[in-house]
Each structure stands twice: as C-alpha cells, then as structure tokens.
Amino acid sequence: MDIVCSTVGIVNTFRPGQGILDIANAGFENISLDLDMSCPAYELEHYGRLKKKAEEWEHLKEYTYLPISEHPSEIQRYFEKMLFVSGEKHLNLPFAMAPYLPRDSKRRDLKELLLSLHKESIRFCGRIGCRYLVIRPMTNVSGGREASSSLSVACNVYGSEWEVNRDYYLCLAAEARQNQVILLLENQCHSMNGHMIRGICSDGYIVAEWIDALNREVGEERFGFCMDVGVCSLCGQDMHEFSRVLGKRIKAVILRDCDGQQEGSMLPFTCAYSGQPRTDWLNLIRGLRETGFDGQLVLDFRDTACTFSPILRPQLMVFAKAVADYFKWQIEIENLLKKYSSIALFGAGNMCRNYMKCYGEKYPPLFTCDNNQKVWGTEFCGLEVKSPEALKEVPEGCGIFICNIYYREIEQQLRDMGIENIEFFNDEYMPSFHFDRLRTV
Known part of the structure; x- marks a missing residue:
C-alpha cells in the first residue's frame, strides 16, 4: 500500500518549494496531482463566458499561463515547477485527478472539451510515470443521447447513464493503454433540496458491473475504482459493504473527513461531535482490511491545511503522516502478524x-504476560499468563504484541529489559468485539 499526500491546499504550483519541502520533511514519499488546479471546475462551468470577460479586462493579457480549458496541451507547462521540485526531493507521483465539472453542473454541452482535457491528462500522466488517473463519470453531459438523472442508475445497471459513460470511457481506453495509465471511476454525490444524496457510481454492485464490463470490452484490466471516503460519509453509506462488494477493483481510497452534511476535506479524526467521529472509520477500516486493499491511500486534508498558519504547517504535516501511517497499519495489521514466526502477547485483559x-x-500466541503478579501461572483465553521476564526466553524472530492501551509505558519497560520486535496490537477496528467484563482476580 502506498501512502499519497494530496498537494491541494499545501503546494502553490507557481512557487512550490516550501509546500514540497514540508511534505518531504514529514516523511511522505508520494504525492498526488490534482489537475483541477490547472483547470478549476469553476472555469469549466463558465467555459465560453470567461473568454468574453478576458477580452474586456486589459490586465488579464499579462497572465503567464493560458486557460487550460482553451489550451489543454498547456497542462504540463502549468506543473513544470512543481514537477521539478518534487523530483529534487525524490517524491513519486503515482496518482492524479483529471479536471472535472462541479457535482451539480448544468452544462450539457462540454463532452468534446472534457474528452480533449482528459486525453491530454492521460498523456501527461504517461509522460511523468503516473499510473492511476481518476476520471469522474459523466452525469449531465449529452453526446448523442440524453443523460438521465443520476438517481436512475440505482434502478438499472445498464441504463442511459451507462451508455453515455461506456462510450466516453472507451474513447479514452486506447490513450490509456498507450500511456500505461489505469483509469479510475469515482463515487459521486449531488445536492437535492440542500441535502447530499448518492449519485452515479455510489452503488457498489452497479459500479462493479460497470468496471467489469469496461475491462471485458477492452480485453484487459484498464479500469478500476477510486473510493472517496468523504462522499461515502456525506451519503451515509456502509463503507464495509461498499468495500466488500468492490473488492480488488478498488485501486485508490481518498481519505478525508467531513461533518457528514457539507463537502469538506479535513484531516481524519478532526471532525467530531460529543467525542464521536462524524465519519464511520470503523467500517472503512474493516472493509479495506477484509478485501486486502493494497492500492493508493490518498490523504486529502486541504481544508485543515489551509486553516493552519504556514508557521505551523511543518508540525501539521508530521502529524498528518502519522495519521496516514496509522490507517495503513490498521488495514494491514494481518500482514504484521504474518511477519513473525511466533508471537507472544503482553496483557491479560479485554484486548488480549x-x-x-x-x-x-x-x-496462536505462545503465551501472554502481565505486570499483575496475581495472574501469573493462571490461564486466560487458553493462554498461560507469565511474568514479563518470560519474554527474555522467547525464540528468535518472535514478535511481542502489546495488548494494553498503555502502549508507550509498556514499550519503554520492555526496551529497558532488552526486548526486541515490540509491536502494538489495537482492537478499536476489529472484525468483531468481545465486551464481557473480566472476572476480578
């Protein structure tokens, strides 16, 4: 699994040095490119109107960069400085987002423009070695057929929206193959009377059918899925079920927090009410762990980053990297267990x-141990409970997993004893829970 840091809200494309430095110094090795930075949704929504205004405003003639909507081939030039600086810091660019219309766009006349932009985005990704490109599905674009309401897709897997999107994605397939780029569909939402509801590609069973059908038509695995956690949260989706249905089709996950009512891209765990998270991280982690997700984990916290002073940004970036590492660790916890030839536990309580x-x-662990002398020599959940001193006698290559919330205190105790291969076990996001109260010993 690759941890990827979104550059939106962190890096200024015209002067990228400081933002890239903060990302690299925090320990990130991968960044994403949101090509929307060069061609914002606002620009696309007002395509044809902004050009008239530009002719009226003399000062716009001094702009260095031409509008990308008018000149798609300028995309690479727009990101030249950013690419150069990220290369100096040895940052990889495995993931990108193609330009897109606003979720509730009313424009139905931009298919050819979007096709041109998306083909150029694919070529750009090919030139810089970017493997995954998200191209959002079409919802309000007519191209010989009338696009239907995004609600209709829930009733018909191969309805009119499928026909529009099938034709569109197949037009991009040859370009994607030539440039060795995997195209990712993404779940969408839209507003209805001020409430965010599920849109196109928000039904796991339907989008799975779409991706499989597209791959069958092109004769290879050229299409996959990008799961936007923020959209799932806004729509109240069961992310465990959504992940389970899509399985290995999920090539990327965009991690972002929001309040469940309005669009937002905040650092995970920062949006809470009465001490409880607004995003269902439990079912997200359970689902991704169950499917063995090993794709791109993209951390998008642009709104959080923008609210912090540039002076505090380096510390924020370090914390953001720790949050991303935590998700990776939780999702891949079984890989950590497989790492060791044998296992011993520390702790004889509920976590054990x-x-x-x-x-x-x-x-199966060899045994568990505990600092409570009263339980030494007893049995707990089929395990013998021993003194921590017994850890000095474990076989070479044995992993010691701390099953107690006082992780750092116990870790220091074990290090002082000369114990190696110390790991943390955490039961916050387990497949199931066991809350029986312990019998007082």
Missing part, C-alpha cells in the same frame, strides 16, 4: 481477549 477472538486461531 479480542486478539484471541479475532486472530487467536490463525496466529
């Missing part, structure tokens, strides 16, 4: 119980 319930049969 949850480990045994979820992983005890597949990855």
Whole structure:
C-alpha cells in the first residue's frame, strides 16, 4: 500500500518549494496531482463566458499561463515547477485527478472539451510515470443521447447513464493503454433540496458491473475504482459493504473527513461531535482490511491545511503522516502478524481477549504476560499468563504484541529489559468485539 499526500491546499504550483519541502520533511514519499488546479471546475462551468470577460479586462493579457480549458496541451507547462521540485526531493507521483465539472453542473454541452482535457491528462500522466488517473463519470453531459438523472442508475445497471459513460470511457481506453495509465471511476454525490444524496457510481454492485464490463470490452484490466471516503460519509453509506462488494477493483481510497452534511476535506479524526467521529472509520477500516486493499491511500486534508498558519504547517504535516501511517497499519495489521514466526502477547485483559477472538486461531500466541503478579501461572483465553521476564526466553524472530492501551509505558519497560520486535496490537477496528467484563482476580 502506498501512502499519497494530496498537494491541494499545501503546494502553490507557481512557487512550490516550501509546500514540497514540508511534505518531504514529514516523511511522505508520494504525492498526488490534482489537475483541477490547472483547470478549476469553476472555469469549466463558465467555459465560453470567461473568454468574453478576458477580452474586456486589459490586465488579464499579462497572465503567464493560458486557460487550460482553451489550451489543454498547456497542462504540463502549468506543473513544470512543481514537477521539478518534487523530483529534487525524490517524491513519486503515482496518482492524479483529471479536471472535472462541479457535482451539480448544468452544462450539457462540454463532452468534446472534457474528452480533449482528459486525453491530454492521460498523456501527461504517461509522460511523468503516473499510473492511476481518476476520471469522474459523466452525469449531465449529452453526446448523442440524453443523460438521465443520476438517481436512475440505482434502478438499472445498464441504463442511459451507462451508455453515455461506456462510450466516453472507451474513447479514452486506447490513450490509456498507450500511456500505461489505469483509469479510475469515482463515487459521486449531488445536492437535492440542500441535502447530499448518492449519485452515479455510489452503488457498489452497479459500479462493479460497470468496471467489469469496461475491462471485458477492452480485453484487459484498464479500469478500476477510486473510493472517496468523504462522499461515502456525506451519503451515509456502509463503507464495509461498499468495500466488500468492490473488492480488488478498488485501486485508490481518498481519505478525508467531513461533518457528514457539507463537502469538506479535513484531516481524519478532526471532525467530531460529543467525542464521536462524524465519519464511520470503523467500517472503512474493516472493509479495506477484509478485501486486502493494497492500492493508493490518498490523504486529502486541504481544508485543515489551509486553516493552519504556514508557521505551523511543518508540525501539521508530521502529524498528518502519522495519521496516514496509522490507517495503513490498521488495514494491514494481518500482514504484521504474518511477519513473525511466533508471537507472544503482553496483557491479560479485554484486548488480549479480542486478539484471541479475532486472530487467536490463525496466529496462536505462545503465551501472554502481565505486570499483575496475581495472574501469573493462571490461564486466560487458553493462554498461560507469565511474568514479563518470560519474554527474555522467547525464540528468535518472535514478535511481542502489546495488548494494553498503555502502549508507550509498556514499550519503554520492555526496551529497558532488552526486548526486541515490540509491536502494538489495537482492537478499536476489529472484525468483531468481545465486551464481557473480566472476572476480578
């Protein structure tokens, strides 16, 4: 799994040095390119109107960069400085977002313009070695057929929206193949009377059919899916079920938090009410873990980044990297268990119980230990409870998993004892829970 940092809200494309430096110094190795930065949704929505205004405003003649909507081939030039600086910092660019219309766009006459922009985006990705490009599905674009309401897709897998999108994506397939780019569809939402509701590609079963049908037609795996967590949260979707249905078709996940009512891109865990998260991280992690997700984990926290002073930005970036690492660790926790030839636990409480319930049969520990002398020599969940000193006698290559919320305190204790291969186990996002109260010993 690759952790990818979105550059939106962090990097100024005209003077990218400081933003790229903050990203690199925080430990990120991959960044994403949002090509919308060069051709904003606003510009596309007002295509044909802005040109008239530009003729009226003399000062616009001094602009260095031509409007990308008028000159799609200028995309690479727009990002030249950013590409150069990111190359100096050895940052990879595995993921990009193509320009897109606003979610509730009323324009139905821009198919040819979008096709030109998206083909140029694919070529650009090919030139810079970017493997994944998100191209949002068409919802309000007519091209020989009338586009239907996005609600109708829930009733008919191969309705008019499928026909419009099938034709459109197949027009891009040859370009994508030539440039070795995987095209990703993305789940959408739209507003109805001020409420965000599910839009096109928000039904897992339907979008799975779409992706499979497109790949069959092109004879290879050229299409996949990008799961936008923010959209799922806005629409109240069960992300566990959504992930499970799409499975390996999910090539990228955009991690962003919001209040569940309005669009937002905040750092995960920062949007909460009464001590509870507004985003269902539990079912997201469960779903991605169950499907063995190993694609691009894209951290988009532009709104959080913009609210912080540039002076505090370096510290924010370090914390953001820690948050992304935490998600990767949670999703790949079983890979961590597989890493060791044997396992011993520290802790004889509920977390140990949850480990045994979820992983005890597949990855049986040698024993568990605890600082409470009263439980030494007893049995807990089928494990012998020993003194921490017993950890000095474990076989070479044995992983010691701390099953107790006082992680850092216990970790220091074990390091002082000369113990190696110390890992944390966490039961916040397990496949199931076991909340039986412990019998007082």
